[in-house]
Amino acid sequence: MTTDRQKRSPLQIAMLVATLACAGVVVFPYYWMFVSSAETASMFSWPPHLLPDRPTLTSYWTIFKERALGRWFVNTLIVAGSTSIFSTVIAINAAYALSRFKTRITSFFTLIILFSQLLPAALIVVPLFVIFQQLGLYNSLAGLVIADTAFILPVAIWLLKGFFDQIPVEIEQQAMIDGCSQLGAFYRVVLPLALPGLVVVVAMSFISGWDEFFLARTLIASQDKWVLSVGLTSFRGEYTLDWSQMMAAAVVFTLPALVFFLFVQRYLVAGLASGAVKG
Amino acid sequence: MANVKVRNLKKVFGSVEVIPGISIDVTDGEFVALVGPSGCGKSTLLRMIAGLEAIDAGTIAIGERIVNDVAPKDRDIAMVFQNYALYPNKTVAANIGFPLYMAGMGRAERTEKVNAVMRALALEPLAARYPKQLSGGQRQRVAMGRAIVRNPQVFLFDEPLSNLDAKLRVKMRAEIKELHQRLKVTTIYVTHDQVEAMTMADRIVVMRAGHMEQAGRPLDLYDRPANRFVAGFIGSPSMNFVDGSVTVTGNGASFVSTNGLAIPLPAKDAERLSGAKTLGIRPEHIDMQNEEAEGFIPMSVVIVEPTGNEATFIVRSGADELVVALNGRHDHRPGDTVWLRPAAGKLHFFDAKGDTV
Ligand SMILES: Nc1ncnc2c1ncn2[C@@H]1O[C@H](COP(=O)(O)OP(=O)(O)OP(=O)(O)O)[C@@H](O)[C@H]1O
Ligand SMILES: [Mg+2]
Numbered sequence: 001m002t003t004d005r006q007k008r009s010p011l012q013i014a015m016l017v018a019t020l021a022c023a024g025v026v027v028f029p030y031y032w033m034f035v036s037s038a039e040t041a042s043m044f045s046w047p048p049h050l051l052p053d054r055p056t057l058t059s060y061w062t063i064f065k066e067r068a069l070g071r072w073f074v075n076t077l078i079v080a081g082s083t084s085i086f087s088t089v090i091a092i093n094a095a096y097a098l099s100r101f102k103t104r105i106t107s108f109f110t111l112i113i114l115f116s117q118l119l120p121a122a123l124i125v126v127p128l129f130v131i132f133q134q135l136g137l138y139n140s141l142a143g144l145v146i147a148d149t150a151f152i153l154p155v156a157i158w159l160l161k162g163f164f165d166q167i168p169v170e171i172e173q174q175a176m177i178d179g180c181s182q183l184g185a186f187y188r189v190v191l192p193l194a195l196p197g198l199v200v201v202v203a204m205s206f207i208s209g210w211d212e213f214f215l216a217r218t219l220i221a222s223q224d225k226w227v228l229s230v231g232l233t234s235f236r237g238e239y240t241l242d243w244s245q246m247m248a249a250a251v252v253f254t255l256p257a258l259v260f261f262l263f264v265q266r267y268l269v270a271g272l273a274s275g276a277v278k279g
Numbered sequence: 280m281a282n283v284k285v286r287n288l289k290k291v292f293g294s295v296e297v298i299p300g301i302s303i304d305v306t307d308g309e310f311v312a313l314v315g316p317s318g319c320g321k322s323t324l325l326r327m328i329a330g331l332e333a334i335d336a337g338t339i340a341i342g343e344r345i346v347n348d349v350a351p352k353d354r355d356i357a358m359v360f361q362n363y364a365l366y367p368n369k370t371v372a373a374n375i376g377f378p379l380y381m382a383g384m385g386r387a388e389r390t391e392k393v394n395a396v397m398r399a400l401a402l403e404p405l406a407a408r409y410p411k412q413l414s415g416g417q418r419q420r421v422a423m424g425r426a427i428v429r430n431p432q433v434f435l436f437d438e439p440l441s442n443l444d445a446k447l448r449v450k451m452r453a454e455i456k457e458l459h460q461r462l463k464v465t466t467i468y469v470t471h472d473q474v475e476a477m478t479m480a481d482r483i484v485v486m487r488a489g490h491m492e493q494a495g496r497p498l499d500l501y502d503r504p505a506n507r508f509v510a511g512f513i514g515s516p517s518m519n520f521v522d523g524s525v526t527v528t529g530n531g532a533s534f535v536s537t538n539g540l541a542i543p544l545p546a547k548d549a550e551r552l553s554g555a556k557t558l559g560i561r562p563e564h565i566d567m568q569n570e571e572a573e574g575f576i577p578m579s580v581v582i583v584e585p586t587g588n589e590a591t592f593i594v595r596s597g598a599d600e601l602v603v604a605l606n607g608r609h610d611h612r613p614g615d616t617v618w619l620r621p622a623a624g625k626l627h628f629f630d631a632k633g634d635t636v
Contacts, residue, residue: 170364173331176351177358178425179381192368 037247083209095160163197199267281342288337312476315486357426559627562604575618
């Protein structure tokens with residue numbers, strides 16, 4: 001250990017310090033959020049309390065008891081979970097088709113998918129609102145899932161297509177000779193090889209469904225169907241602005257995504273890295 | 280085991296007729312090599328037999344059964360791809376066992392068969408490794424093991440040795456040949472390496488641009504090529520070709536090249552060869568010596584390529600160049616004048632269309 005330390009050059013030490021500083025900048029707001037949520041005093045007191053003065057969880061108690069935070073939490077879980085499942089399943093099939101059946105039409109379609117990504121959500125949301133109203137999807141969680149899925153799908157498809165493109169088609173054909181049907185070769189052989197890509201898509205679509213605000217705000221009217229991102233904003237602009245409660249809600253909002261991220265992070269890094277080799 | 284009958288098989292990619300219509304018969308237990316230059320449709324033909332490529336016209340029969348509409352998995356074939364196509368996420372043992380697993384074989388029987396194959400191919404110490412932990416030659420053997428484990432009716436090989444270094448290639452060549460002699464499974468083997476084809480196959484099918492140029496036993500193709508293309512393709516180093524025509528002089532006949540080199544011919548052949556436009560002579564069928572002699576042509580040595588047990592020489596006379604291969608050691612040096620004579624009865628002649636005269 002000591003010999004290790006002696007070997008470090010000044011440049012390495014400087015880099016280490018810089019890295020820690022960057023990490024600190026990223027992590028501090030989250031830390032501040034936790035601290036503020038756990039004390040009743042104002043977060044703007046001077047000098048700032050880097051540790052809670054009198055730690056308490058009353059804010060958490062309040063937001064779950066007096067506000068429908070529990071309800072919103074469940075709604076968000078439903079929306080993010082369903083978005084993740086649907087977009088992954090659809091993206092798997094679409095990406096595989098686009099990767100393996102190369103015709104002029106599929107290449108054209110691949111491009112169209114990319115272009116659809118260029119349209120800003122703000123442009124689409126009004127027509128979407130009208131359509132959803134006519135279809136009876138307005139103000140329903142199912143409608144929100146459909147909208148969220150539609151928005152994340154292009155990225156998901158492109159990402160997975162990159163992974164499928166990297167898997168030599170001979171492996172699949174070998175599987176077909178070894179006793180699989182075409183579909184069987186895909187599910188038994190190709191899909192397991194694309195697992196890192198799958199994890200990336202599952203995580204990405206879950207998180208984008210989790211913290212999506214714009215569509216949720218527009219397509220959902222009644223409070224009992226709100227998701228957390230919308231609910232969070234309701235702490236502001238009412239009669240009072242309780243920072244502690246708002247930060248507690250923010251913690252509730254951030255924590256599951258954070259836990260999920262840590263959970264899949266190993267695959268995520270591997271997946272993104274292997275995607276970078278070719279795609 | 281089974282024979283394979285290919286009838287008027289046709290393949291079109293877009294607007295290109297890659298295979299305009301080819302018919303090939305492979306008898307039960309035969310080892311047939313498909314050779315031809317790159318892009319001539321060897322892989323396409325093999326993949327159609329495997330069922331991986333749609334058929335545009337014609338039929339393929341394996342045994343008595345027409346398999347045009349049979350899925351690859353139901354054709355009872357095994358294939359080894361050029362890149363081996365091992366399953367990266369499965370161990371060596373699992374790779375070899377996969378076809379058996381898919382066939383629904385029980386675990387105990389499967390393990391037994393996989394072990395037997397691994398023993399035969401000296402793969403036992405590698406059973407638990409993953410493909411990326413193997414050398415090229417080991418991967419190749421795993422692919423072979425996966426092919427033989429299920430005891431198929433037909434083996435299909437698509438250039439299985441072309442990713443190996445020269446030495447290993449020679450070794451695996453012998454192993455595959457031995458394997459075939461032991462198992463006697465009908466084998467179709469694609470290669471663009473004519474040495475592989477010559478050494479391994481019972482019969483060689485030479486293809487060009489989707490056509491069959493000639494099919495026959497290796498030495499028949501070597502001795503009696505049907506045309507200039509086959510003559511040039513089979514044999515190494517390749518046959519020398521000299522363009523020109525037969526000229527009858529007072530005391531005999533000779534083939535005179537367009538550049539003026541005269542190669543004497545037996546007078547009795549002059550009539551038969553009157554239409555010949557190209558003379559072919561294999562490098563190993565030329566006698567070469569330092570002294571002038573009756574019927575020998577003087578040429579000068581340009582390049583010497585010794586390999587130990589034999590040597591090749593490039594010799595020149597005017598604009599005509601010949602490659603000569605001699606056994607043993609020789610002291611010819613660049614710039615030397617040497618005297619050459621084609622070995623009797625070893626000359627080949629081709630007409631303007633390239634067909635053998
Ligand atoms: N999927 C495809 N689409 C269009 N053309 C193709 C396709 N596959 C092969 N071809 C064309 O068909 C011809 C024959 O290809 P094939 O792979 O059978 O050649 P080959 O004899 O195996 O050559 P090599 O020795 O280089 O492997 C080539 O001209 C190739 O460009
Ligand atoms: Mg090929």
